[in-house]
Amino acid sequence: MTSVMIDTGNYIAAKAAVMACPDVVAAYPITPQTTLVEGIAKYLHTGEFKGEYICVESEHSAMAACIGASATGIRTFTGTSSHGLLLMHEMLHWAALARLPVIMCNINRVVGPGWNIWADENDSISQRDTGWIQFYCSSNQEIFDTVIQAFKLGEHEQVSLPVMISYNAFILSHTSMPVFVPEQKEVDDFLPKRKAKWKLEVENPITFGNIILPNEYEKVRKEMQDAQNNAKELIPTIAKDWKKRFNRFHGGLLEYYKCDDAEYVLLSMGAIGAESKVAIDNLQKNGYKVGLARVRVIRPFPTEEIIKLSKKADLIVIDRNISVGNEGVLFNEIKGALFGMSDAKVYGFIAGLGGKDVTFGDIEIMCKKAIKGKAKDHQIWYGLEEV
Amino acid sequence: MAIKDLPREECYIPGSAACPGCPATMAMRTVFKAIGKNMVMIVPACCTAVIESLHPNTSFDIPTMNIAFEAAAAGASGVEAGLRKQGKTDTTVVAWAGDGGTYDIGIQALSGALERQTNFIYICYNNEIYSNTGIQRSGATPYAAWTTTTVGGKTEFRKEMGEIIMSHHIPYAAQTCVSYPEDLYNKVKKAKSIKGSKYIEIMAPCPPGWRFGMERTVEMGTMAVETGAWALYEYENEVVTFNGKSKLILEGKIKRKPIEDWIKYQGRFRHLFIPKKDVEKIKAIENHIDQKWERYRKCYL
Ligand SMILES: Cc1ncc(C[n+]2csc(CCOP(=O)(O)OP(=O)(O)O)c2C)c(N)n1
Ligand code: SF4
Ligand SMILES: [Mg+2]
Numbered sequence: 001m002t003s004v005m006i007d008t009g010n011y012i013a014a015k016a017a018v019m020a021c022p023d024v025v026a027a028y029p030i031t032p033q034t035t036l037v038e039g040i041a042k043y044l045h046t047g048e049f050k051g052e053y054i055c056v057e058s059e060h061s062a063m064a065a066c067i068g069a070s071a072t073g074i075r076t077f078t079g080t081s082s083h084g085l086l087l088m089h090e091m092l093h094w095a096a097l098a099r100l101p102v103i104m105c106n107i108n109r110v111v112g113p114g115w116n117i118w119a120d121e122n123d124s125i126s127q128r129d130t131g132w133i134q135f136y137c138s139s140n141q142e143i144f145d146t147v148i149q150a151f152k153l154g155e156h157e158q159v160s161l162p163v164m165i166s167y168n169a170f171i172l173s174h175t176s177m178p179v180f181v182p183e184q185k186e187v188d189d190f191l192p193k194r195k196a197k198w199k200l201e202v203e204n205p206i207t208f209g210n211i212i213l214p215n216e217y218e219k220v221r222k223e224m225q226d227a228q229n230n231a232k233e234l235i236p237t238i239a240k241d242w243k244k245r246f247n248r249f250h251g252g253l254l255e256y257y258k259c260d261d262a263e264y265v266l267l268s269m270g271a272i273g274a275e276s277k278v279a280i281d282n283l284q285k286n287g288y289k290v291g292l293a294r295v296r297v298i299r300p301f302p303t304e305e306i307i308k309l310s311k312k313a314d315l316i317v318i319d320r321n322i323s324v325g326n327e328g329v330l331f332n333e334i335k336g337a338l339f340g341m342s343d344a345k346v347y348g349f350i351a352g353l354g355g356k357d358v359t360f361g362d363i364e365i366m367c368k369k370a371i372k373g374k375a376k377d378h379q380i381w382y383g384l385e386e387v
Numbered sequence: 388m389a390i391k392d393l394p395r396e397e398c399y400i401p402g403s404a405a406c407p408g409c410p411a412t413m414a415m416r417t418v419f420k421a422i423g424k425n426m427v428m429i430v431p432a433c434c435t436a437v438i439e440s441l442h443p444n445t446s447f448d449i450p451t452m453n454i455a456f457e458a459a460a461a462g463a464s465g466v467e468a469g470l471r472k473q474g475k476t477d478t479t480v481v482a483w484a485g486d487g488g489t490y491d492i493g494i495q496a497l498s499g500a501l502e503r504q505t506n507f508i509y510i511c512y513n514n515e516i517y518s519n520t521g522i523q524r525s526g527a528t529p530y531a532a533w534t535t536t537t538v539g540g541k542t543e544f545r546k547e548m549g550e551i552i553m554s555h556h557i558p559y560a561a562q563t564c565v566s567y568p569e570d571l572y573n574k575v576k577k578a579k580s581i582k583g584s585k586y587i588e589i590m591a592p593c594p595p596g597w598r599f600g601m602e603r604t605v606e607m608g609t610m611a612v613e614t615g616a617w618a619l620y621e622y623e624n625e626v627v628t629f630n631g632k633s634k635l636i637l638e639g640k641i642k643r644k645p646i647e648d649w650i651k652y653q654g655r656f657r658h659l660f661i662p663k664k665d666v667e668k669i670k671a672i673e674n675h676i677d678q679k680w681e682r683y684r685k686c687y688l
Binding site: 019023024026051053054055056057058059060062065066067068069070071072074076090091094138200201202204205206207208209210211213216362 | 398424425426427429436437439440442443445447448449450451453454455457458460461462463464465467468469470471472473475489495496498499502503581585591
């Protein structure tokens, strides 16, 4: 029987992770991820978590330990945020290139200096080229469901890649919401034990990761790309399987909200994605033909689905990140996806950096500006530039 | 255990890309013999990543995973936990790293793993330089030695890793040298039999790095011990026991040989002899070694 748990995003993530039965968790605390690792420590204490918990001395070591553990063929989990994620950077590449399905929650937090612990997606966005699959969640229920689905996806034989599940600092990590929690048996049925692509075992003494020449290395990269493409197919499939079992669905690569007949589609993610739904309701009530496509996954990038959207509507993009010297990454990548494929206009906004609140009212203003043609071609810094 | 009695089985197999006279390979061959095939090895960036040969080939008949330069001990922690979770507790987990990966960039992960009492053997083969990247200074490079980043000779003395390790109060640590295979074998064998964190450091004179002929590796190691530049000892249950020639030096039964006997064969110290003997610097090396042995006597005799 499904039960209801009312708790914060971090404790919900801890619950989901523990129900996925990882064999090894290695983690290091950082605000606002701390309650996630504390949650797992609590489950270790109560015996609900039966794996090994390595309290490492840094995030770099957390990821290295997850890599080592995963290389023995078992299931691993960790969580971090902001500076912790950045410290892991080298090991993020390592996990992906080694094709080890380490599953990790990242609580999106501002990068310093100065120190700021609020929501901002630059931490995980700056890791987008590491080969990790990247999800962005907009509710605690989505965190729960996505964490468990991520194990199934990452460990899938056609994928075998690490998966990062990001959610905004405090807005989700420290906000309580009711969440439906299935029974352990139901999770076990959905998520069978991992079958490793390769592993360190005495019976089969391979050497992994030694010197590799250009021709062979290029193939490794191509295989990663193929795996990401496989994930693109599998993410909706797994989400639909989940829906069949648990009657909950948060979308595939994108979550479409009131997009039928829309002349404009707003693309946003994370907590702004959730807030966008309220904005869309209000806008539609007032006669604006604007829908929402909440971006749940940025790697693999939902290129095909975005092109499809652009055939019927112009696009409005809100980025809670900035690739300094260029543009918000979602805005930039969406334009890249459309190049030569569509004549749709794309309007971009930067909003909510440094944890600045982005309300549905703000989102409505941004959408109206774009719809009235008042947004310029380049991306606008909402609140800093004249809109 | 005499050399002739060492196990015949080789896990260090043909195909290695090491330099002739490489101390790391000599040591590794003995380590493999001491532990046997029931082991898993983690190797960070270092010469060994080259020695092990090119993908998809290997010169190790041991399951091996390469990991980032600073991550050997952390990676090994994960491997150990993963194997333990699967009940494979009889498999020995070995992190095998150079002095750069141990004294410098990897010291944090190493210290963390030792503090957590991770059940593994961490082995550092100390060739006193970053060899892989072309002979740069490390925290293990001795005073006055030339490297490509200490062109006029290093101006600092090396750190005492052994004493740093001991301050973690792990069950077993040892210093040995590639020139004494029985000593190396016995220490590794003992480490294998102990639960918890074990640290073994192997003095590993590197012919191209130190600038000596490849036929002299063993001799350079022996002389490191006989001059007191390096000491053979074991640390077990908080007690330090010196062994071999180092024990005799400690007890004052023999005098250590003058440092010149060792450094004059090494091109990295050439500037101390040519064009003119640098008496002051040689004296500084001697004094430093004397001070070290005085400390050893005070603490461990
Ligand atoms: C983060 C990082 N910095 C630098 C390097 C380049 N690097 C590879 S091996 C090495 C030196 C290794 O020295 P040591 O550990 O003593 O091993 P040796 O080469 O002497 O066998 C360096 C600097 C690297 N691989 N990773
Ligand atoms: S440089 Fe030295 S340590 Fe490295 S392979 Fe050659 S001899 Fe061995
Ligand atoms: Mg070295």
